[in-house]
Amino acid sequence: MSSLPPLLSPVLSSVIRGPALLPIIQADTPDEAVAIAKALADGGVGSVEVVLRTRQALAAVTAIRSALPDLLVGAGTVLSAADANACKDAGAQFLVSPASTPKLLEAMIATGLPFAPGVATPSEIAMAYEYGLTEVKFFPAHLSGGIEMLKALRGVFQQVRFCPTGGISQHNLADFLALPNVFVAGGSWLTPANLVKTQQWGQISELASAASAIARQLKTAA
């Protein structure tokens, strides 16, 4: 059996700042990313995930880190070792991936950053666990069984905690966060594309503020 890279990074839950929320930032420019991040921070959010789905995503990570040093800034949609390394170089403080493969897990472990690899099945959770990982992203949460699936997984994987994303909204946030095996909830519902496009930062702050209130009530802030 090949020797695995040592797990040196702290778990993601130990570094999350503010309420148990991980809103996604998908921005076309670094300035837009900073404006979204500021609106979220104004609504009480302490941690954000910039997704690698736009050309300037890495520059956005760097820009937010510099403009808003109190925010914890991670990178999401990490799909390869090259992505993981580029995110670290850009200043990402944690990594999130929608998937788990041995190669991807080893690359993320090698960065030394906290991270959450994506899982949707018991076998994927077991694979992550074999690498010593006890915190994973459950994606896409709503299509993979949602609340009921997380309840079922809790009985079997008693040490594993989840960051559900995919289909989280203001309507079901409380139900997800009330689960003891959920440590943070992620998604794009706080940063809808239409509000970003029309620069309605106040409305994003209001959405963030409502979600922060729910999260603070259900989970102790980090």
Ligand code: 3PG
């Ligand atoms: C992700 O990247 O985690 C998902 O795209 C989030 O899904 P959502 O847009 O349904 O929140």
